[in-house]
Amino acid sequence: MTQPKNFAFGDDEKMLRDTARKFLADSLPTDKLHQLVAGNPDLYRDPECLWDKALWQQIVELGWTTVIVPEEDGGMGMSLVALTALIEETGRAGLPSPFIVTSNSSLVLRECKTDPACRLLGEIAEGTTATLATIPKSGSWYALDCDVQIADNELTGTAYFVQDARKVDKFIVKAKSANGIALYEVPANAEDVEVIADAIIDLTRDQAHINFNNVKVTDDQLLAAPEQGCEALDNAEPGILTLVAADMCGAAEWQLQTTVEYTKVREQFNRQLGFFQAVKHPLVDLMIMIDHAKSLTYNAACAIDSEPENAAEFARMAKARASDVAAFASNRSIQFHGGIGFTWECFVHLYTKRQKHNQILYGDASYQRARLADLLMGPVAI
Amino acid sequence: MSEDRKKDSPEQADFRVHCRSWLSNHVQKDPTTRLPQSAIEIMHTNQMDYLRDWQGKAYEAGLIGCDYPVAEGGGGLNDCQIIANQEMQGADKPFLPNILGLGMAAPTIHFHGQQGIKEGLLPRLFSCEDVWCQGFSEPGAGSDLANVQTFAEKKGDKWVINGHKVWTSLAHFADWMILLLRTDKSDKYDGLSYFVVPIKSELGKTVEVRPLIKITGETGFNEVFFENLEVPEDNLLEGLGKGWQVAQTTLLHERGAGPMVTPSSGGGNSKDDNHVGGAYSLINLAKNSPRNGRTAADDPVMRDKIMEMIIRQEGSKQGARRARIEALCDHPMRIPLQSKLVMSEIRQDCGALAMEIEGARSTLYINDDNAPVGGEWPLAYMNSYGVTIAAGTSEIQRNIMGERVLGMAKSK
Known part of the structure; x- marks a missing residue:
């Protein structure tokens, strides 16, 4: 099977993505996110679960949780590429929500092909959340x-x-x-x-x-x-890796744009920070890395729908690259904000922490490369 | 290949059938001499003659200049050069030698030349009857390209040119040159003009070409000296003082980001290709290279490094694919401006990694019979510096992207 050239990203997918981007920019600007989740910096606070349930209800009404649920189970039955684009936007917004875990659940349920799994998919299409x-x-x-x-x-x-x-x-x-x-x-x-x-x-x-x-x-x-559990989980794994990669791509783009904007307003030695190539060049490198990770992520998402024989390989590439991008974006975004970047009040730490979590989830970059090597080179001779 | 065919226009689909049919019927005899790794390392006449013959035949078959107007010697087609390239790259044919002509001179002349110049020069460029070179860099104008001092002065109805160009690839074979020079010393940018000038016919008279030797030991680039070379007014492109503007067209195409697709054959980065320079070829190299009691393919560190190279290469390939999908690109020039930088750095790091994989045997060069893969990897590694420096250094590329795409303050 072969992929369509345009990653199956057509007008419907674009409209869904553009609506999501605007909705999240309006409802959860970064200062609001910071108020929501970073109100209590106490090092020894009890574990919290901070999210905006009213916002989540609006998201359910927008239909995001039905996107990859098959039509026969009550969903929209759209491509994984469409969901990938939505997850990229929630990564950009740093959205605290059960969206990605419910999507992961749908990916696994789609592979189970049993009556209870189809029933649960239908419930997810109606707003039930799962992890x-x-x-x-x-x-x-x-x-x-x-x-x-x-x-x-x-x-x-x-x-x-x-x-x-x-x-x-x-x-x-x-x-x-x-x-x-x-x-x-x-x-x-x-x-x-x-x-x-x-x-x-x-x-x-x-x-x-x-x-x-x-x-x-x-x-x-x-x-x-x-007899079927392992197979269902293994089959769902490329999708799960792809979605977390998409979250990292979106978050990294926020980190890039936020840091670039800071280099335009912050001045030292009577010049904008961006004048200095020690600042400018790593941000260009970050931009290039994000573009590669994003391209690999859309390629993986498209492969899962239309080139399944290569999906595992492409998904590991996407997760590996996105994890490296997340690490580099986090590192440079704090460093280039200087002293303010090291404080709780500066927003960049929110994304650094989300990225660090995402980098590790389901296997970090070197883990993915090791698994990819097994696919492309065969196992290591002992 | 079927992926490429999926969304072809009817015109492209017909043309693809034509390309495939011609390529499968055309027998290109093997060269009698070792070919270099790319056109800018062509040293000897017999190498050039062989490659010139190939380009001429591909042009006759309509696979070169496909999207240029018929009056300019082109095929008069729409978006078909990309099709020809895909088919030529998949067909195990040699590379095209007139690379500076096809990639830079042709689009520049097409967009900025007078009709007579286009019709007179472009057909012979496409067929490789005329080889072209590019006269941009000078001893005092490298990254600061607009500092060129080669000067043209109007005398009667002729322009008289004096000056010194350097790092000029293929000048030793060139019939013609695209030439950025100065016509006004009082204005850095608006004092620049852009000419096409004859080289071969003026050798021993007003033009001298002196070869330079690269770090690889190869020749292929040169210094060019002009002493009172006279050219007519028609050879001035776009008009007096427009040189910087015209040069942007050349540079955009040189960096792979221009509107005209450069004809290209040979190489490619497909998964099954084993040619020197591609990341996937490192897998077989590792399987055939002993390391620490096993093979390099069984060394987890080397496996990690090879996978990282493959991921970078695949990322670049998928990026080129995404660049054509407007809805997935927030800024139209963001990916196109990356292509030269990314390609050249991947090639360089791939060469370094290949030598690491080869281990002790990577010390053996192309003139040693025991060298793995004919010693081509050390050669490719050293040659890669030509690409990270030429056409605007990697550092200049990062400035351009930081300023034009990200909008950061200019670093000058």
Whole structure:
């Protein structure tokens, strides 16, 4: 299969993206974001979950959560490229929301192809939110590694590094059985489910580990049987990598533009900062890196829809490049703001922290390159 | 290839069939001499003769100058040069030798020359009957290009030219030169004018070409001296004092960001190509290079570095694709202005990494029979500095993008 030249980014996708960009610029300018999430700088504060629920309701009404839900399940059935463009905008805005985790959930559910999974997709199209509870304590990104067990229709154990856990209605829980890895739907408010918030660096999301203390489940909640769970997760992985790459591209563009604007207003030695090539040239390098990461991200998104045989390869390229871009954008944006850039009141730290979190999620740049090398070069001879 | 074909216009689709048919039927005999890695390293007449023959045949078949008007020797087609390039690059053919003519002189003459000049010079440029060179840099005008001092003075109905150009690739084969010079010493920019001037016919008379030797040991670029060279008024492009404006057309095309697509064959960065210079070719090189008791392909650090190169190359390729999708570009010149800088730095870093992979054997140069890949990688690495310096250094490129795209304060 081959990709369309235009990344399948047509008029509908453009209209959706442009509307989102304007909506977020109007409803969540950076000063408002800072007020929302950075009001309490206390180093020893309890873990918070700060987001604008009214804003989220508007987003649901705009239909963003239905974009990649298939039409037969009640969604818009648009391309992953359309969703990628939306996520890029939420990254640019630094939006705290369950959007990306619900999108990740949809990506996994699309691969499950069971009645409960289709039903949950339909609920997502109507505004239900969900997140993946799939990562073990070791932080391994392998689908097979799991600290939750299923036996006798009871879930026991703990899922770690659960993203935006305190914003969602449903958990998609990965559980190990004698026959393999299964996926279950568990309501966030179910009995014997204990959500313990992590104290994290990023102010624009929340994270938790979740104890499942003999949580009873029924067949209605079985999204993927033990024989199918790993495959569903592996198949969804390129999409998940692509979306987080898109978030980083959008955030990096904010970091670039904000820093460039600062070099135009800040003067030293009677000249604008941007005059100095030690400042100008790294920002040009950043711009080029963002453009490569963004192009790779759209290429990966398009491949997932129309060139699936190469999707894993392209998604790892996108996540690797975007992670490196995020690191460089964060580094230069703080450095070029000088002393003010080192303070809590300057907005750049919000993005640095979000980026650092994104860089790590689902495997950082060198991890992606190692996995890409396995695809392109074959495994290492031992 | 089918990806390229997917959105062809009817005209492009027909033309692609024509290109493919001609290329598959055309037998290009093997060269009797080693060919250099690119046109600007052509040293010997037998290399030039072989490549000139190829360009001439491709022109006769209609694969060169496709988008130029018929009156100028072109094909009179719309957006078809890109099609010809895709097909030529996929067909394992040699590169085109008249690169400075095709890439810079032709679009500049097309946009700024009088009709007689266009009709007289462009057909012979496309066919490679005339080889072209570019007279921009001078000993005192490199990155500060507008500081050129070569001078033209009007005497009667002729312009009389005196001066000294340097780093002039292909001047030793050139019939013609595009020449940026000064006609007014009182104004840095508005004192510049732009000419086309004969070279070969004036050798031993008013023009002298002296070869320079590059760090690779190759020749291919030169110094050019003018002593009272006389040219007619028609050879002045766009008019007196318009040299800087005309030069922008040349530079834009030189950096791959101009409206006319430069004809190109040979090379390419496809996944299956194994030619020296592409990041994917590093995989096979690593598999064939011993390192620390295994091969370089089994060394995790080398694997990481190779993947990083491949990702950079793929990013650049996808960037070129995205540059054509207006809805995915916030600033129209943002990606086009990057292409020269990115391509040249990838090529340089790829060469350095290839030598790292080759290890001890990378010390062997093209004149050693035991050199891996014929010693082409060390040669490519050293030659890459020509590209990061020529056509505006990487540093100048960063200034241009910082100022024109990001709107930062001018660094001068």
